[in-house]
Amino acid sequence: MWPATTSLALLAVSLALAVGCSDAEKRKWKRRTAEQNYAAALDAGNADIRRDAVVRIGEAGYYASDEAYAVLDAAARTDPAPQVRCIAIRTLGRYGDERPVRTMLTILMSAGPGGEALAPTDDVRWEAARALLELHRGGRLTAQEQDSACGLYLQFLREDRSRNVRIVATQALGAFKERRVLAPLIGALRNEDFMIADTAERSLMALTGTTHDYDADAWTKWLEATADPFAHAGEPVATTQPAGPSWWDQQQRLWRKTFKLGGVD
Numbered sequence: 001m002w003p004a005t006t007s008l009a010l011l012a013v014s015l016a017l018a019v020g021c022s023d024a025e026k027r028k029w030k031r032r033t034a035e036q037n038y039a040a041a042l043d044a045g046n047a048d049i050r051r052d053a054v055v056r057i058g059e060a061g062y063y064a065s066d067e068a069y070a071v072l073d074a075a076a077r078t079d080p081a082p083q084v085r086c087i088a089i090r091t092l093g094r095y096g097d098e099r100p101v102r103t104m105l106t107i108l109m110s111a112g113p114g115g116e117a118l119a120p121t122d123d124v125r126w127e128a129a130r131a132l133l134e135l136h137r138g139g140r141l142t143a144q145e146q147d148s149a150c151g152l153y154l155q156f157l158r159e160d161r162s163r164n165v166r167i168v169a170t171q172a173l174g175a176f177k178e179r180r181v182l183a184p185l186i187g188a189l190r191n192e193d194f195m196i197a198d199t200a201e202r203s204l205m206a207l208t209g210t211t212h213d214y215d216a217d218a219w220t221k222w223l224e225a226t227a228d229p230f231a232h233a234g235e236p237v238a239t240t241q242p243a244g245p246s247w248w249d250q251q252q253r254l255w256r257k258t259f260k261l262g263g264v265d
Helices: 004-020 023-029 034-043 047-059 066-078 082-092 099-109 122-137 143-159 163-175 179-188 194-208 216-225 244-259
Strands: none
Touching: 034 047, 034 066, 047 066, 047 082, 066 082, 066 099, 082 099, 082 122, 099 122, 099 143, 122 143, 122 163, 143 163, 143 179, 163 179, 163 194, 179 194, 179 216
8 A cells, every 4th residue: 555645646747738738638538439430429419529529520630531521511511510610621621632712712602501501600601711711822712713703702791790700811812813803802801890991902012912090092093004903913012011001090099098198089
């Protein structure tokens, strides 16, 4: 029999190890076969069990197999729990082939019950929009799919209720060398949300290889006078800064009001 002090010390070490282990390490202690994970992800009545199974699939070496894809595709499109859908979408976004493209487009185009996918929540739409962008950057979309994706991003920038989705859309449009994206991006420079305005400027820079320092009017004049706005796409731009003192004045007034530092407008 060990002395009481030794037993207590061992217990303390065991508890410390248990607390310090990550969720991924804990899952390694309870191994499950691929088939068990597939069944749990699709059929378990408890959302936490389905979530755990989808996470396990994403962590496994077989996550990109045809069987895993079929399960993740179903979870991403139809699971009633948004968190499960988001995890499945994020895993599909790591694929190095074109299979998830249709899944993302189906999710983003879903309008409600009766279709191939449940209507996406804001978070689900955000994850799918990000995954589709990465697939596009990887050259996984056909010409027809690129056209559909560009249309979706234009729609999201114009009217989506989620700020996160609008930001991703603004970023994504910088990957489409099409004239139809330029005017909406220039319009986004006037957005009161500076994150959207900043992303729009950076997308315009990527598409044109130039900058007009967040000045929508200057961008409009440049576009009207430029025959091929994409001639220098991808070229580095030396610098950019917010246009004019008026923007900085607005920020200073906001900070003064927020922190009650005083000052007269």
